[in-house]
Amino acid sequence: xSLYYVQKLLYNLNRDNSVQHLFKNDLDxxxxxxxxxxxxxxxxxxxxxxxxxxxxxxxxxxxxxxxxIGQDWxxxxxxxxxxxxxxxxxxxxxxxxxxxxxxxxx
Amino acid sequence: xxxxxxxxxxxxxxxxxxxxxxxxxxxxxFYAALDGLRVDIESxxxxxxxxxxxxxxANFFMNNxxxxxxxxxxxxxxxxxxxxxxxxxxxxxxxxxxxxxxxITEMMQTxxxxxxxxxxxxxxxxxxxxxxxxxxxxxxxxxxxNCQGPPLTPLSRAxxxxxxxxxxxxxxxxxxxxxxxxxxxxxxxxxxSGKINEAWDREYLDAWAANDKERLLSYNDxxxxxxxxxxxxxxxxxxxxxxxxxxxxxxxxxxxPIPIFSTMCVVGVMDx
Numbered sequence: 001x002s003l004y005y006v007q008k009l010l011y012n013l014n015r016d017n018s019v020q021h022l023f024k025n026d027l028d029x030x031x032x033x034x035x036x037x038x039x040x041x042x043x044x045x046x047x048x049x050x051x052x053x054x055x056x057x058x059x060x061x062x063x064x065x066x067x068x069i070g071q072d073w074x075x076x077x078x079x080x081x082x083x084x085x086x087x088x089x090x091x092x093x094x095x096x097x098x099x100x101x102x103x104x105x106x
Numbered sequence: 107x108x109x110x111x112x113x114x115x116x117x118x119x120x121x122x123x124x125x126x127x128x129x130x131x132x133x134x135x136f137y138a139a140l141d142g143l144r145v146d147i148e149s150x151x152x153x154x155x156x157x158x159x160x161x162x163x164a165n166f167f168m169n170n171x172x173x174x175x176x177x178x179x180x181x182x183x184x185x186x187x188x189x190x191x192x193x194x195x196x197x198x199x200x201x202x203x204x205x206x207x208x209x210i211t212e213m214m215q216t217x218x219x220x221x222x223x224x225x226x227x228x229x230x231x232x233x234x235x236x237x238x239x240x241x242x243x244x245x246x247x248x249x250x251x252n253c254q255g256p257p258l259t260p261l262s263r264a265x266x267x268x269x270x271x272x273x274x275x276x277x278x279x280x281x282x283x284x285x286x287x288x289x290x291x292x293x294x295x296x297x298x299s300g301k302i303n304e305a306w307d308r309e310y311l312d313a314w315a316a317n318d319k320e321r322l323l324s325y326n327d328x329x330x331x332x333x334x335x336x337x338x339x340x341x342x343x344x345x346x347x348x349x350x351x352x353x354x355x356x357x358x359x360x361x362x363p364i365p366i367f368s369t370m371c372v373v374g375v376m377d378x
Contacts, residue, residue: 004168015165062295067191077299
């Protein structure tokens with residue numbers, strides 16, 4: 001997991017319309033600009049918020065990616081919970097879940 | 107004295123983005139308290155508003171993360187978020203570049219900070235401005251303390267940042283208002299979003315209102331992460347206001363947990 005570069009791509013995506021355009025129209029070229037693993041490219045291509053979350057993408061970056069790919073708030077929370085159910089605790093970063101993930105879309 | 111107003115408020119994106127899902131018995135008094143800040147800022151005669159924020163990777167990333175940054179642009183834009191998601195239209199916000207430069211120059215005497223002529227505002231500033239300057243007609247000077255990407259700015263340095271800003275405000279003839287905006291305990295953008303440690307929050311707010319420097323600087327990141335979540339790191343923005351107003355106490359006008367807003371929603375003012 002090159003967490004740093006996944007987050008850097010999403011950071012640029014969240015703040016730059018031209019990057020958003022590239023994401024929608026030529027994602028491979030966009031991803032070629034970052035040191036990503038094959039798995040990470042798949043997670044980004046599939047909009048797999050659960051995988052990105054449990055691998056440590058900062059929630060402040062991830063929630064905007066979720067909105068960008070059309071997930072509403074409840075769907076975003078559920079996608080992270082699904083990731084936790086399938087893969088267990090967050091591996092890296094400071095956005096680890098507590099209380100088993102209690103809370104959420106309330 | 108050029109500092110004419112100082113206060114604090116919350117900034118969670120749910121405050122506007124998920125407004126319709128909040129209990130109106132809690133939401134409406136919170137909104138009213140925010141509007142009270144608007145009235146106070148306008149009544150103060152402030153010519154510019156400095157917003158000390160905890161931005162969430164809108165301008166600064168771990169490739170070049172400043173502990174402190176202050177805007178020096180002619181104008182800014184925001185929100186970076188989808189306007190339909192945040193429910194705040196994208197707009198241009200006026201800056202005060204010449205005033206910013208004088209403030210930054212003075213602050214640099216004691217604080218190492220970055221300046222930025224470009225700045226995209228995220229919910230951390232746009233949500234407060236939506237209530238405080240809804241016509242976007244007051245010059246804004248954005249400031250940021252790194253509360254997101256460890257290693258984080260030490261709390262003692264955030265307090266010193268506030269002290270330096272006060273000295274800078276007092277060195278210019280313009281009337282300046284300052285707002286600190288950050289969450290207290292919260293686990294934002296995680297499956298736990300909505301979890302709030304009310305006891306921890308009220309203890310912090312008690313220290314903030316008393317402007318008790320020793321208590322405010324006694325917090326550490328390990329305990330804060332455990333008791334108040336990642337969002338608790340944003341107390342730096344509120345503690346900076348304490349440094350700004352050292353020797354003065356404050357009043358917490360509103361403090362209630364609103365889970366769908368993901369945080370204890372707070373409005374406070376320093377009695378300057």
